[in-house]
Amino acid sequence: MLIDQGYVAECTADNIFIVHKGELITPAASQGALKGITRGTIFDIAAELGVPLREANMTRYDVWCADECFLTGSGAEVVPVVKLDGRVIGTGRPGDITQRVLASFRRRVFSEGTKI
Numbered sequence: 001m002l003i004d005q006g007y008v009a010e011c012t013a014d015n016i017f018i019v020h021k022g023e024l025i026t027p028a029a030s031q032g033a034l035k036g037i038t039r040g041t042i043f044d045i046a047a048e049l050g051v052p053l054r055e056a057n058m059t060r061y062d063v064w065c066a067d068e069c070f071l072t073g074s075g076a077e078v079v080p081v082v083k084l085d086g087r088v089i090g091t092g093r094p095g096d097i098t099q100r101v102l103a104s105f106r107r108r109v110f111s112e113g114t115k116i
């Protein structure tokens with residue numbers, strides 16, 4: 001979803017992250033993004049993995065040119081995105097940072113002893 005200035009804010013029930021040159025970027029809450037619980041967990045995971053993360057304005061062009069992209073939400077968890085409007089993002093496959101974030105997320109959520 002875009003805000004009226006044309007920047008990407010988030011998806012219908014998910015926050016969005018892109019990876020650009022080894023850095024994670026997500027739209028700021030001041031740019032229309034919901035401060036999702038899962039989004040917050042990704043901030044913790046990025047710090048734990050030593051992956052730099054910043055909030056910044058994001059255009060559709062930034063998403064198309066990103067190395068990687070993924071969505072986060074309580075329902076979606078962490079979902080790699082490999083295409084936007086028919087254009088392939090990065091290699092067209094879930095990237096290294098996305099896979100590391102996803103693995104760390106699953107360890108946290110489904111760790112031994114977790115009761116759902």
Ligand SMILES: Cc1ncc(COP(=O)(O)O)c(C=O)c1O
Pocket residue numbers: 010011012013014015034035036037038039072073074075
């Ligand atoms: C508009 C919107 N953005 C993002 C999210 C993700 O938030 P959370 O990680 O807290 O589920 C949701 C969840 O319903 C949402 O409705």
